[in-house]
Amino acid sequence: MNFHPTKSHSSAHLQNFIDNHLKNYAYERNYDYGDNNRENISCMSPYISHGVIQEKEIFKLSLKKYSFEIIEKFIQEVLWRSYWKGWLELRPILWKDYLKDLQDLENQKLNNSNYLKAISGNTSIECFNDWVIELKKNHYLHNHTRMWFASIWIFTLKLPWQLGAELFMKYLFDGDPASNTLGWRWVAGLQTIGKHYLASSSNINKYTNNKYRDIPLENHSSAITSDKSYSAEKFNVKNTQLNDVKEIIVFDNYLSVEEDKLCDLNLRKVYLIENDNTHRMIKLDEDVVKFKKDLLIDQANRLKDKNIDYEIIQIDKLKLLNNIQYAYYPTIGENLDFISNNNIENLKFVYRDMDLLAWPYCEKGFFNFKKNIPTVLKSI
């Protein structure tokens, strides 16, 4: 597994996946064959989460080769990210509550021996220990493994889900406030109330191709409960006056600006914002910070090729850009937190078309969202 931090690598990787493996995705995707055999899944998340490859590009290339019916499962999975993003956007308090919970749990990180054993891969559960090593080494885990990992963390090791989600954010190249926080909440049983995900030894055995047997797991735990519930706000946002955008601020969630329609209008200069660990509440592993930085540099090079002026600046210099009116919306997470915590109020946000299309359908469950997938696809 090698996640080169370039658009050219991600595009070539995507094309190879589409040409050679996409057809079997629906049947093969749940198997974790190990980190040297990942052809059954796309491994695109480090790129999609940074906007290097956009969903519409994936759909266009995939549907050029196969009909919707053949690759429906893959399209649905790609749209799970949009669904989680929209779901969180409509319930912004949840992210604030999560960060507050993390602060309250700070002591456990020093004193809870189960936690200390878990994060160093020193539990009595062999597969879990292997996954901790893999997470730290590759900065990626298979989706099924993320589910098993979270389930063991919560129900067997009896650790708070919030600290597990923080560990993932720290080490994953694709760490994403929506997919990660809501993925952990889903496993815990907080997303679909009362419905939690309990990993079983036989399921892990089957989907790791018999790598692990007789895993000592807790099989009878109840779902985690909470007295907080989150109702959806209305999403009523439109992009207007795009012709006026001559300079724009870009965060690390939309790193394919050179393909955006603003470049065909009046865009002349892009400010790429680097957010290293100085201002983050969840401190990222240095490899993750470097991955993000390299993706920014790759974006800068592509802007240069298109004769669009650019500057890479640190997030704490954002206030100095007070004459710049526009920014691509960074979505809920630490970049948006920086903007609101520092009272940067003059920015007008430009939204990705895909988000404007998908997020209004995120008020209810995924089943309802799924019904609207054909409408979303038609519009893009």
Ligand SMILES: Cc1cc2nc3c(=O)[nH]c(=O)nc-3n(C[C@H](O)[C@H](O)[C@H](O)COP(=O)(O)OP(=O)(O)OC[C@H]3O[C@@H](n4cnc5c(N)ncnc54)[C@H](O)[C@@H]3O)c2cc1C
């Ligand atoms: C506890 C937990 C935490 C997670 N944390 C993150 C995270 O921080 N960042 C992140 O990008 N994904 C997260 N996921 C979702 C999912 O595990 C990854 O997106 C997926 O494993 C990425 O591998 P892939 O690109 O090979 O996926 P593929 O199976 O090839 O799927 C293609 C694309 O679909 C999207 N996708 C697939 N499954 C999901 C899903 N369950 N939720 C949302 N999007 C999905 C991703 O964009 C992915 O790249 C988490 C899942 C769980 C259960």
